[in-house]
Structure formats: structure tokens, C-alpha cells
Amino acid sequence: xxxxxxxxxxxxxxxxxxxxxxxxxxxxxxxxxxxxxxxxxxxxxxxxxxxxxxxxxxxxxxxxxxxxxxxxxxxxxxxxxxxxxxxxxxxxxxxxxxxxxxxxxxxxxxxxxxxxxxxxxxxxxxxxxxxxxxxxxxxxxxxxxxxxxxxxxxxxxxxxxxxxxxxxxxxxxxxxxxxxxxxxxxxxxxxxxxxxxxxxxxxxxxxxxxxxxxxxxxxxxxxxxxxxxxxxxxxxxxxxxxxxxxxxxxxxxxxxxxxxxxxxxxxxxxxxxxxxxxxxxxxxxxxxxxxxxxxxxxxxxxxxxxxxxxxxxxxxxxxxxxxxxxxxxxxxxxxxxxxxxxxxxxxxxxxxxxxxxxxxxxxxxxxxxxxxxxxxxxxxxxxxxxxxxxxxxxxxxxxxxxxxxxxxxxxxxxxxxxxxxxxxxxxxxxxxxxxxxxxxxxxxxxxxxxxxxxxxxxxxxxxxxxxxxxxxxxxxxxxxxxxxxxxxxxxxxxxxxxxxxxxxxxxxxxxxxxxxxxxxxxxxxxxxxxxxxxxxxxxxxxxxxxxxxxxxxxxxxxxxxxxxxxxxxxxxxxxxxxxxxxxxxxxxxxxxxxxxxxxxxxxxxxxxxxxxxxxxxxxxxxxxxxxxxxxxxxxxxxxxxxxxxxxxx
Numbered sequence: 001x002x003x004x005x006x007x008x009x010x011x012x013x014x015x016x017x018x019x020x021x022x023x024x025x026x027x028x029x030x031x032x033x034x035x036x037x038x039x040x041x042x043x044x045x046x047x048x049x050x051x052x053x054x055x056x057x058x059x060x061x062x063x064x065x066x067x068x069x070x071x072x073x074x075x076x077x078x079x080x081x082x083x084x085x086x087x088x089x090x091x092x093x094x095x096x097x098x099x100x101x102x103x104x105x106x107x108x109x110x111x112x113x114x115x116x117x118x119x120x121x122x123x124x125x126x127x128x129x130x131x132x133x134x135x136x137x138x139x140x141x142x143x144x145x146x147x148x149x150x151x152x153x154x155x156x157x158x159x160x161x162x163x164x165x166x167x168x169x170x171x172x173x174x175x176x177x178x179x180x181x182x183x184x185x186x187x188x189x190x191x192x193x194x195x196x197x198x199x200x201x202x203x204x205x206x207x208x209x210x211x212x213x214x215x216x217x218x219x220x221x222x223x224x225x226x227x228x229x230x231x232x233x234x235x236x237x238x239x240x241x242x243x244x245x246x247x248x249x250x251x252x253x254x255x256x257x258x259x260x261x262x263x264x265x266x267x268x269x270x271x272x273x274x275x276x277x278x279x280x281x282x283x284x285x286x287x288x289x290x291x292x293x294x295x296x297x298x299x300x301x302x303x304x305x306x307x308x309x310x311x312x313x314x315x316x317x318x319x320x321x322x323x324x325x326x327x328x329x330x331x332x333x334x335x336x337x338x339x340x341x342x343x344x345x346x347x348x349x350x351x352x353x354x355x356x357x358x359x360x361x362x363x364x365x366x367x368x369x370x371x372x373x374x375x376x377x378x379x380x381x382x383x384x385x386x387x388x389x390x391x392x393x394x395x396x397x398x399x400x401x402x403x404x405x406x407x408x409x410x411x412x413x414x415x416x417x418x419x420x421x422x423x424x425x426x427x428x429x430x431x432x433x434x435x436x437x438x439x440x441x442x443x444x445x446x447x448x449x450x451x452x453x454x455x456x457x458x459x460x461x462x463x464x465x466x467x468x469x470x471x472x473x474x475x476x477x478x479x480x481x482x483x484x485x486x487x488x489x490x491x492x493x494x495x496x497x498x499x500x501x502x503x504x505x506x507x508x509x510x511x512x513x514x515x516x517x518x519x520x521x522x523x524x525x526x527x528x529x530x531x532x533x534x535x536x537x538x539x540x541x542x543x544x545x546x547x548x549x550x551x552x553x554x555x556x557x558x559x560x561x562x563x564x565x566x567x568x569x570x571x572x573x574x575x576x577x578x579x580x581x582x583x584x585x586x587x588x589x590x591x592x593x594x595x596x597x598x599x600x601x602x603x604x605x606x607x608x609x610x611x612x613x614x615x616x617x618x619x620x621x622x623x624x625x626x627x628x629x630x631x632x633x634x635x636x637x638x639x640x641x642x643x644x645x646x647x648x649x
């Protein structure tokens with residue numbers, strides 16, 4: 001049985017001593033306070049299960065309600081008893097009034113005139129009814145111990161406070177697993193600022209196991225995750241869905257649990273683990289499931305948000321939020337710190353008046369300032385479409401099964417995001433973590449292949465064979481993203497640029513680098529500079545006129561389509577189909593070629609229905625009369641023609 005801690009706060013030293021000694025003799029651990037400041041400090045900093053607060057904690061004047069004020073101002077997760085000689089109706093109402101979370105400042109009033117056994121009775125009732133902790137839970141800290149978890153969640157916690165916080169963490173698990181007899185902390189899956197994910201296995205009295213995903217962290221982060229999940233997650237998740245089950249909170253910690261539909265959590269691998277296990281075929285299957293099924297459920301209601309901005313500013317705002325608004329000087333310090341150590345790689349990477357100068361052997365190459373897009377973002381305002389997104393997607397937060405299914409585990413940043421965001425985040429991790437080489441010419445060859453030429457079929461002839469495996473996965477990801485990009489790859493490269501900037505911001509410029517770390521950071525800086533050069537060559541945004549002002553207009557940059565001046569909302573994959581047909585307007589597009597471009601694989605009669613369905617959806621959006629098409633016509637048994645004007649072919 002773990003020790004229960006009770007705070008007794010009273011300005012009467014005699015009553016305080018008597019009450020404290022009486023409760024301590026009954027096995028409780030007692031903290032005392034003689035004024036509101038001490039009481040608040042104890043409730044904010046200490047491990048407290050129940051508080052007994054004098055109503056007139058400051059003085060005995062009738063106007064004093066300082067004890068009630070302390071109860072109102074501090075965590076409602078700690079039940080409180082208000083102790084007073086003269087309870088009045090309005091004080092009782094104020095003390096028991098529920099807040100938005102459904103918890104009152106206090107759970108009961110007790111009279112000082114009553115004998116101490118009555119106080120003990122009220123204490124026991126409050127503990128039984130409001131402190132729902134499984135005191136007998138046995139916790140096995142297999143993956144990481146409780147002291148390490150405290151330090152991960154709160155990196156600023158003082159060493160002297162870690163033992164008490166660790167006990168509070170045990171209380172949290174006791175709340176979260178109220179009925180099991182034992183719980184095993186099996187794996188630490190991922191960690192972010194203020195949050196981490198654990199795979200746990202709980203056992204009932206019969207020894208039956210039950211695996212759950214636990215997201216653990218500081219209360220403000222967990223509350224935000226719960227709110228975001230409830231607002232944005234699919235209301236009816238399918239067989240690759242993640243469902244929120246329960247939550248619990250103490251003063252310094254909170255947690256919520258999830259169930260992954262049909263998953264055996266103890267057997268699941270992250271995308272990163274699957275990659276390093278060498279399961280290339282299964283990796284690509286899981287990748288396809290992730291985007292075509294798991295994430296598709298987030299977009300199935302087609303709810304979108306449109307804002308007047310530019311993608312540069314959208315990503316700049318995201319970067320400011322994730323880096324705490326790191327100023328330009330901070331980025332420059334990091335670039336300079338990396339370049340000072342770059343000679344360790346055996347190749348010169350030097351800043352010059354225009355940006356970066358790369359020297360290897362007798363060859364030189366100059367690139368623009370890698371931070372140019374951060375310092376001079378595109379302020380041109382367009383209507384930017386945002387879709388529902390689970391937030392951060394990483395190679396460590398996606399769980400996979402051997403049958404090709406994939407589940408999400410991180411919803412702390414769920415909300416609206418640009419439509420390519422979920423793809424770009426994974427590419428950034430694959431590109432900057434898996435492509436590990438200290439050979440700078442090879443790094444440049446990789447970036448050149450990924451940034452120029454064909455988006456999904458780049459020339460890899462200059463890339464060494466061992467480095468092509470991660471590149472194949474990146475290209476598989478890009479084939480999936482192609483359906484959303486509408487052929488606009490500059491937005492994709494722009495997003496990867498900001499992902500690289502975010503990773504650069506995480507680097508401490510005062511820390512010496514190991515060769516592998518140095519190579520990774522150098523490559524990110526080169527990639528940013530090459531992206532600046534690539535985007536500088538892009539033509540300005542323009543609308544493409546398929547017919548006339550009275551016909552179909554497409555703006556491929558902002559995913560906008562109008563038909564006869566009427567805006568129409570077209571799903572991303574159908575938009576890609578329309579763009580493909582537009583590039584070949586007034587020409588016959590063979591079914592096999594259309595299918596290969598849209599679905600990224602060879603045409604088969606068994607999947608013929610997919611293309612028929614896509615064409616039907618597109619006609620429903622663009623045709624005045626879908627039964628008598630005037631724009632998109634079929635050449636039976638052969639393919640389709642998109643007319644540049646009605647009746648033009």
C-alpha cells in the first residue's frame with residue numbers, strides 16, 4: 001500500500017497540530033501550511049492526494065475566503081475539503097460549483113466544531129469517492145524506469161524533486177490502470193517536447209494481458225492532444241484506426257490511452273524498425289496502407305479550410321511554433337557552427353558573398369544562401385487549401401503489422417495542414433536520417449536527383465548502389481504523393497525545405513559534432529541551398545486557361561478549379577487526373593497510360609473499375625450534364641479526350 005499524502009492548511013496553530021497528529025497516527029503522510037502562499041506552493045509542487053483547507057486561511061475576519069480561493073485557483077484533480085466554523089450557503093455553492101472539466105473546487109464542507117473522528121470519516125469518504133487510484137498496482141518498468149520518465153517529460157525538474165515526482169507518476173498509472181493487478185511498461189516508442197509514447201501491457205487477476213498505447217506528458221500537452229483528437233479524428237475509425245479510450249491527470253503529469261484496431265501491439269514494428277529489418281516489400285505495402293487507408297479516413301468527410309496566405313507563410317508560422325520563434329540570427333549561428341566543422345568531412349563547404357561554395361577536388365559549385373526562404377518568404381497571398389491532418393507523422397510514430405496494416409500514434413498537433421504535409425514529413429526523415437553517408441559528392445548527387453528531373457523517376461546513375469534502397473522508399477512515397485500534388489512539385493520541395501530548417505533549429509550550435517551528425521547537418525544545409533536555387537527558377541504562379549473565361553480554369557498552384565466562373569471542389573486524386581488530361585488536352589489519352597500515371601502501377605482489367613469510377617466522379621464535378629459530356633468525352637475501348645472547348649473535337 002502506497003502512502004497517501006494529505007495537506008492540512010490552517011492559520012490556527014493549535015488546531016493544525018491536533019489535526020495533523022491525529023491523521024498522521026492513522027497512517028497518512030501529512031504536509032502543513034499556515035497561510036494561502038504555503039498552501040498554494042504545496043498544491044502546485046508537492047505530491048498531494050487530498051487537501052483540508054481552512055476557509056479563513058489568512059485571518060478570521062468574516063470577509064476572508066482565502067482558503068476557498070486557494071481551492072479555486074489550484075488543480076481540480078486534487079480533491080479538497082473546506083474546513084470552517086461557520087459555513088454559509090453562498091460559500092458552499094461556490095465551493096461545489098463544477099468547472100468546465102466537471103470538477104468542483106472542493107468536494108465537501110466540514111465543521112471545525114465536530115470531533116476529529118468526524119473529520120477522519122470525511123477524509124476517508126473523500127479518498128474513497130474522489131481519489132481513484134489503484135494503490136495495489138504492481139508496475140514493471142521494463143523499457144524505462146520512472147525516474148528517467150520524469151526527466152524526459154520535464155527536463156528542467158530539479159534532481160531533488162525527481163523521487164517525489166516519480167511517486168506521483170506511479171499514482172498516475174494507478175489512476176490509468178484502476179482495475180488491472182499489474183502493468184508492464186514494454187516499450188518507449190517516441191518522445192517529443194513534453195510528451196512521449198509507451199506501449200504497455202496490463203494484466204488482470206487471472207493474468208490475461210491487454211496491450212494499450214499510452215501517451216504520457218505534462219498536463220497542458222495531454223489536454224491539447226485530447227482536444228485535438230476529439231475535434232479532428234475520424235468519428236468512426238476503421239480497421240487501421242486509433243481510438244482514444246481513457247485519460248488521467250495528476251498535478252504534474254497526465255496521460256491518455258489508445259487502442260489500435262486489430263493490432264497486436266507487442267508484435268508491431270515502427271516504420272523505422274521495419275525499414276532496418278530489411279522488409280522492403282512489406283514496408284512499401286504498409287506505406288501504401290498508411291496513405292490510402294489510414295490517412296484517407298481523416299479526409300473522408302472532405303472538410304477543408306481555406307485561408308488567404310502563401311504556403312511559405314503557412315510553413316513559416318509552423319516553424320515559429322515548433323522552434324519557439326527562433327530568429328534569423330539563430331539559424332545563421334547554426335549554419336556557421338556546422339560549416340566551421342565541415343572540413344572534418346574532407347571536403348570544403350564555405351560561405352561566400354552569394355551563399356555557399358562547395359569545393360571537392362578541382363571542382364567548385366556555388367549555391368544561394370540556404371536561409372533565403374526563411375528571411376524572404378513569399379508574401380504573395382493566395383487561397384491556400386488545408387485539410388484535416390493528424391499532425392506530426394514520423395518513422396517512429398507509425399506502427400505497422402506483418403499483414404501490411406499501419407496505424408497512427410501521435411495526435412498532439414492534429415488540425416488543418418497543407419495537403420502534402422503528411423508525405424513531406426516522412427520524406428524529410430527518410431532523406432536526412434536513412435541516407436547516411438559522409439561522402440559529400442554522393443550527398444550532392446542524392447540531392448540533385450531528388451530535386452531535379454523527374455519527380456518519381458529521377459536519374460540515380462550517379463548514386464552508389466548501397467544508397468539506393470532508402471531512395472526507392474522515398475520514390476514509393478512520392479508516387480503516393482503524386483495523386484495529391486496536381487503535378488505541382490515546387491510546393492512539395494518547399495515543404496521539405498522547412499522540415500530541414502526545423503531540424504537545423506534543433507541543433508545546439510555550442511555542441512561539438514560527431515562525423516555522422518556533421519554529415520547529416522551539412523547535407524541538410526546543402527539541400528536547403530539547392531532548393532532555394534530550384535525554386536528561384538520556377539515561373540511565377542499563373543492560372544491555366546483550358547478554354548475561355550466561360551469554360552474551365554485551373555490554378556495548379558492552389559488547387560483551384562472553376563467551371564463557367566463557378567468554383568468546384570475536386571478531391572486531390574481527381575484533381576491530378578484533371579491536370580494529367582489537361583496537359584494532353586484535345587489529344588486521345590489511352591486508358592493504360594492514364595491508369596499508370598494516376599495509380600502508379602500497370603493497368604489491369606481487374607482494376608478497370610477504379611478508373612471508371614474516377615472519370616465518373618470528375619464528370620460529376622465539371623460537366624453541366626454528366627449524361628451528355630461536353631468537356632470529357634470517352635473513346636470507347638481506347639481512352640479519353642479533354643476538350644479545350646465544348647465540341648472542339
